[in-house]
Amino acid sequence: MKKIIQFIVLAFVLLPGVARAQEAAGSINDMWSFPVVYAYDEEVTWFFDLSTTTFAAESDVYLWIWSPSEPDAGNWENSSEFAKLTYEGDMIWSFTLTPTEYFNMTPEDIAASAGFWFRLKDLTGSLQSEVHSMAYTDYSSFAGSGELWRSYPSSPLIDEGVSILFNANLAEGFEDATSIHFHSGLNFWDIAVEYQSWIPEVVEKTQLKNMGGGIYKMDLIPQEYYEAPDGYVMENIAFLFVKDDWAGTTADQVLYAGEFIPPPPPVFTFFPQQISKKDFLGIIRTNNEPGINTLIYTVTAGTVEVTGEITGGVSEIKGFVNLVSALQNVDVTEIHVLVKDNTDRTISDTTIPLKQLD
Amino acid sequence: MRSKIIYGLAIMGLIAVGCNDPDDGSYVDPVTIYEKMDGDWGLMSLNMVDEYAKANAIEPSEQNMGAYFNYEDFKIRFSVDDNMEPTTYEVMGDVPPLFPANGYWKLSSAFQQPNGEAVKIYLYSDAQKTQMTDELKLVAVPGSGEQMELQLVRKSGGIAFVSYSFKLNAVN
Incomplete structure (x- = not known):
């Protein structure tokens, strides 16, 4: 009997260890890589958006990957430092690797594998994500496609990565190039990064990566x-490829951006259309450009000057000038209105006749 | 037989009508608009209408001014004497003077017009009511809902180009 009681007690003492269950952290919200397309022997950074999981912001998260190989095998309860992700902020973690080195495999073997299958976990494995695979874009069809260049994605966005592949075999005079550079500008050269071959940093920044076989690649986040300033709307990237120190160039090329919906033009109006000195003058501007949020007005009527600011946003900036009080004791037949925005640009500079009341 | 029943019903009908003696009650003075307007009124909304834009189908033709220049505090008091005759009016609240903030008043008519034309509120600077300063249209007369609507119309050469519509409700 006593032995039975001891056994039961022992069982309860051991129970917490047994009951330490693995907690499910949920599915990864989004994943992407930079470069967008890459060779297996090229360094790449994978990004993981864990905003939909129960991983805490800034916490230590580890990669547990078993395909194409299992570099951290046997360490589920104590992940190795080399498997640790980097916190990037906003619930996004990153992991930088060169697949051939990390998995200790040849590019051919990785290509023949089932792909990149993994979970994300905390150090001890008490918290783990669902099983995911990191997508890999096979760009091998480009070389034989007859295309001079191809971008991934085909319609890039301003704040996401783009890889532009270039087939130098199809560019006349590029055969013996020692380096190829990207001479380009956003929105038909509005914001340019020119290939200034005399500045070493620019030479490096604009240089395409040689992928072998006459294929070159440019990776960038526009x-x-x-x-580009915040709120800048990218419509296109105009570019050309340059051989060595301007020894040759391709013709001008244009890559159009994705999801570009031109914003409606700004509309500025006074309200009402006709006004007396005993009325309120409305100043309204809709469809404002990003960054335009204030109108500064100066209304002059004879010796009286009324100034003020009207704030708003992209959709509308609207306010009224109290002529009723300001012009109560002034005998005037017109007012002059100057409106500037918060970048000191003149929006309106006009004289408005005042209606004489019956 | 059938015609006798009809005659019978006809006679009964005549008796019933003949016995009806209308009771109109004793005579009471009808309630005037002065009586209905007497007291304090608070602002529910103030709309500025671009009458030129409205007439020419240009947008926008109307702006809500209720959130500007303290109009949320706008109140107006119309006073009458013991005989329900109009005396003074007064605008309360620190708002721009779209019309003089105080003075004397009277209506173009103490009753609503049979032709549906809006009764006008004449505003004066003097108690004798010889110096008219402005006029308002009484677009909606106070009823059981204790609400009314006043309209101030700006005209030049007889043509309205701007108007202000004050929707008010009775305070107290």
Whole structure:
């Protein structure tokens, strides 16, 4: 009897260890890579958006990958440092690797494998994501396609990566190139990154990567590469490829951006159409450009000057000037209105006649 | 037989009508608009209408001014004497003077017009009511809902180009 009680007690003491269940963290919200397309022996950074999981922001997250091979085998309860992800902010983690080195496999073997299958986990494996695979874009069809260049994705976005492949075999005079450079600009050269061959940093920045067999690749994120201001709308990237120190160029090329819906033009109006000195003057501007959020007005009527600011946003900036009080004791037949925006641009500079009341 | 029943019903009908003696009650003075307007009124909404834009189908033709220039605090008091005759009016709240903030008033008619034309509120600067300063249209007369609507119309050469519509409700 006593032995039975001891056994039961022992069982309860051991129970917490047994009951330490693995907690499901949920599915990864989004995954992508930079470069967008890459060779298996090229360094790449994988990004994981874990905003839909129960992983805590800034916490330590590890890669547990078993296909094409299992570099951290046997360490589920204590992941190795080399399998640790980097926190990038906003619930996004990254992992940088060169597949051939990380998996200790040849490009051919990786290509023949089932792909990149993994879970993300905490150090001890008590918290784990669902099983996922990191998609890989096979670009091998490009070389024989007869296309001079091809972009991935075909319609890039300003704040996401794009890989532009170039087939130098199809560009006349590029056969013996030692380096190829990307001479380009956003929105038909509005914001350009020119190939200034006398500046070493620019030479490096604009240089395409030689992928072998006459295929070259340019990887960039437009927002960063062109240092475009916030809110800038990318419509296209105009570019040409340059051989060595301007020893030759391709013709001008244009890559059109994705999801570009031209915003409606700004509309500025006064309200009402006809006004007396005993009325309110409305100043309204709709469909404002990004970054335009304030109108600064100066209304002059004889010796009286009324100034003020009207704030708003992209959809509308609207306010009224109180002529009723300001012009109560002024005998005037017209007012002059100057409106500027927060970039000191003149929006309106006009004289408005005042209706004489019956 | 059938015709006798009809005659019988006809006679009964005549008796019933003949016995009806209408009771109109004793005579009471009809309620005037002065009586209905007497007191304090708070602002529910103030709309500025571009009458030129409206007439020419240009948008926008109307702006809600209720959130500007303290109009949320706008109140107006119409006072009458013991005989329900109009005396003074007064705008309360620190708002721009679209019309003089105080003075004397009277209506173009103490009753609604049979032709449906809006009764006008004449505003004066003097108690004798000889110096008219402005006029308002009484677009909606106070009823059981204790709400009314006043319209201030700006005209030049007889043509309206802007108007202000004050929707008010009775305070207290």
